[in-house]
Amino acid sequence: MSAQANMSPSARAARRAAARPGAEAVEEKGWLRAHKWLLARRLSQLGILALFLAGPWFGLWIVQGNLSSSLTLDVLPLTDPFLLAQSLAAGHPPYREALLGGGIVLAFYLLVGGRVFCSWVCPVNMVTDAAAWLRRRLGLKGGKVPHAHTRHWLLAFVLVAAALTGSLAWEWVNPVSMFHRGLIFGFGLSWGVVLGIFLYDLLIAPRGWCGHVCPMGAAYGLLGRTALARVSAGGRARCDDCMDCFAVCPEPQVIRPALKAAGQDHPLILDRNCTTCGRCVDVCSKDVFRITTRFDRSES
């Protein structure tokens, strides 16, 4: 009971912030600075997509394939470790290219943080961000959010299903690879799956897909323990509890330990589920957050 009583002022603030988080930041810092990381992320997501599409659309073959596996400039192989894990679980030892490509991707995300994939590369992020944005604007409340560990269970079952069926069972329905492949090779009925995710996030579960269900995100989340790029709430002394960061964060549970010194004393967000999207940096009018390295524990 007491916890709820304590929460209610911030809950009221959350309600104020809910519709337009970052409005204050736009006034203080200007629109461009208040959308800096969002723009950078969209540039990264669309830029990567453009690299893949330049070939089929304009005959400019920089990158061939799709996010599942690709070949850049005819030399650099990249393979999704999540798909590789499924293939191994299904009992197929892949060729060296795929293993090398998977190793490169694995090393990269171990270095920068696994879920950087989710917010900087994955095309579904734009769909779920749009659903979250619309949800805030329409003031939709409630919904049924699945348990936080659903994605980890699903990840385990995806691998079990691969082993039992001897095939990449999840890839029949995996909306992430399906969306990216659809954009490059043609959709078929995959539009329906993408629309389904949008409606699920909009009407049923806020931040439901990326934050609770997606086993691919869960797999990348496992690579987040050693991430170099981390968000720091170094300016937490200036925090005025406007709740904008909580309203906009796709994984709001990761903020509190750093911002409110709950269970840790340094201001770094080290939770492996932080996607390093930088939206909290953008929407904070007090410049509490910054993107830095995991070694930077300074407060300013």
Next chain:
Amino acid sequence: MENTTPADDRNAPRPARRRFLREAAGVAGGAGLLALGVGLYARQASALPASALRPPGALPEADFLAACVRCGLCVRDCPYGTLKLAELGDGIATGTPYFNARSVPCEMCEDIPCVPACPTGALDRALTDIEQARMGLAVLIDQETCLNFLGLRCDVCYRVCPVIDKAITLEMSHNPRSDRHAMFLPTVHSDHCTGCGKCEQACVLPGEAAIKVLPIQLAKGSTAEHYRKGWVEREAHGRSLIGEQVELPVRGMEGQAYGDTRLRPDAAPQGAETAPYAPGGLDSGWKP
């Protein structure tokens, strides 16, 4: 929880633990059901439609579905736009490469660029000679509409075959309808047919082709290994394995060798000076 005693700091988290167990069970059950559904769907739908052919060098279907990561690199390296990635709703494992012989067949490139493009080995690099590819097997499936079976000279499937005279031959036989003409029957030989589908694509019939490339397990019967072929055994052993036959006289053919039932053994077939007696029918070695 009613019986809590003072020494109960340790018991305090129990409701939380109970809730956690309940939630974990629910989540595990839900996720398990979802995965089970996906697995069953994948299993049921993994039967490849007979009209969808895999690229050259593809592993057997079950292994292929474990190996292919659906990246489309083989599609990109196919110079003829033959290969496509299956889309959701095509009835083929989503995102896996296939081609439809009737619309765009495999052109059998000598360097087989799609095979080295595959990063996972779903297309087996042991295939280096495209004539060893077995994407399927052509079957002259409709003898009622095939023009050659009607006694006409279409021959298109034979002419377009990249392994002409080995994978498809024209076998001459008697035309019983006119009783004075020949029929040239396109005949596929499984030891040479790569399943490229050029014949199916070229078949002149307006809609469905009379010759179709089918998955090999659909097209072929299994070998009758429990049968001994008398002529093979005789060749191998230099004599018949069942001993010499009792020779009963055949009335009217007393002057001929036993087993020779030709009415006019001296009349050689027309234009067959080199081979005095060449049986017609399949595998005659006849060339147009």
